[in-house]
Amino acid sequence: MNENDIPNKIKSCTSLDVYANQEFPMVLCICCCQKLNELWSFRNMCLESDKTLRETLAYNSLYQHDQINERKTQNDEIERDSINNENSEDESEFLSEENFNFKIPIPENLYRCDICKNEFDQIFEYLDHQFEHNGNPVFKCDKCNVTLSTRQDLVNHDQNHKIACPKCGKEMKKSSLKLHLISHTDKFKCMQCSQTCNSRMALEQHKITVHTNIKAFICENCGKNFSSASSLRSHLLSHGTERKYACKLCEYAGRTASAIYIHMSKHAQDTCVCEVCSKVFKSNRNLNDHLRRVHSKIKKHVCPSCNRQFVDHYMLKVHLRIHTGLRPYKCNQCDKSFFRSDGLKEHMIVHKERVLYDCKSCHKQYMSNEVF
Secondary structure, three states, X not given: OOOOOHHHHHXXXXXXXXXXXXXXXXXXXXXXXXXXXXHHHHHHHHHXXXXXXXXXXXXHHHHHHHHHHHHHHHHHHHHHHHHHOOOOHHHHHHOOHHHHOOOOOOOOOOEEOOOOOOEEOOHHHHHHHHXXXXXXXXXXXXXXXXEEOOHHHHHHHHHOOEEEOOOOOOEEEHHHHHHHXXXXXXXXXXXXXXXXXXOHHHHHHHHHHHHOOOOOEEOOOOOOEEOOHHHHHXXXXXXXXXXXXEOOOOOOEEOOHHHHHHHHHHHOOOOEEOOOOOOEEOOHHHHHHHHHHHHOOOOOEEOOOOOOEEOOHHHHHHHHHXXXXXXXXXXXXXXXXXXXXXXXXXXXXXXXXXXXXXXXXXXXXXXXXXXX
16 A cells, blocks of 8 residues: 555545554555556546646637737727728728627537427526426337327337347347347357357356256255256246236236246147157247257267267256166155156056047047147
8 A cells, every 4th residue: 555655546536544554454456456546547637637728718718808909909090090081981981880890709509409499508408498398298209109298208218119130130129239249249159069148257157057067056945956046036936926927818827937938828829840750839939849859969968877968958867867766756646656747647647537538540549638
C-alpha cells in the first residue's frame, strides 16, 4: 500500500484515508490496483478536460466582448461619417444603423415532439412535455400495429420484439442476439465434440455434463444426481405443488416446461414417421429421441467391462446393471425385480386379470394395452 503513492490515490478517488499505523492489512490485490489506476487516470483526464473547457469558455467570452466593443466603435464611426455626408443619400442609406447593427447567428438545438410536432429549445422542457401525452394511446410501435398510452410501455413492448439470427434464423430478443452470435464462432468450441457455446462458463459446464460423469448436485427429495445447478432447479419443480404450465387445449397443468411439452404430444393430430425404420411416433420429441438412441452412429459412451458402446449415458447406466446385478425396480407383490421400469410395468400385468390384446395386422397377442 505504501508503493506508487497508493494512499494518496485512494484518498483522491474514494475519500478514504489509509495510514501505515492502522491495524488493517497493508496489501492490495492486483485486480483492485488496476482498477485504482484506471480510476486515477480517469480522474486526471476529467480534471484536464475541465481545465481545457473552462479556458475555452473564458477565451470565447473575452473574444465576444472584444467583438461587441469593436462593433460599437465601428457604429460610432459610421454615425459620425453619416452626419458629415448628409448630402449623399445612397451612402447614407448604405451606412444606416439597420445594416450594421446585426448579430452573429448562433445555431440552437431544437427538440421536436414526434407526436404533436411542438418544438423546444431545452431538452428538459422537451422531456417534461412528453408526459402530457401519457394516458392517450399515441405511442405507436414501428415494428407492429400496437399503440400504447405511455412511452415507458412502448419501450418495454419494444424489448419483447424478437429478431431472427442472421446465421441460423432462430428468433430471440435483441438483448440476447449478441451473446447468441458467439455460439456461431469457434471462440468457445469444445475440442472433443466440436460443440460451440456462447461463453467460457457454458463451455466448462458442457464438458462436465457431456464428457464426464461428475454429478455433484443431489436432489434432497429423491437422491437423484445432476451435473449442473440449473438441471437440479428444473428437477425440483417436479417435487413441488405448483402447476404453472397450463395446457391451452385441456384442463391439464404441468409442474415443469418439459412436462407440458410431453403432454402436448397427446393433442397432436399428425404422426411422425422415422425415415429409417418407418416406426411411428406421436411427436417430434419422441422421434428425435428414437433417432438419437437407435440410429445414431455416434456412440461415445463405452462400457468399461465389455467395451460395448452406447449413444447416451442413460443407456450405458442401464447396461451396467447387467454387470453389477443391480435391479432397482422391485415388485411390491412378489420377490421379482427388474433392470428397467418398463420390465416392471410389464410384469405387473401378471398380478392383474389377464386380458389378451390381439393385433389385427400380425395376429400377435399382448398382455398389456400399452405394449400393444
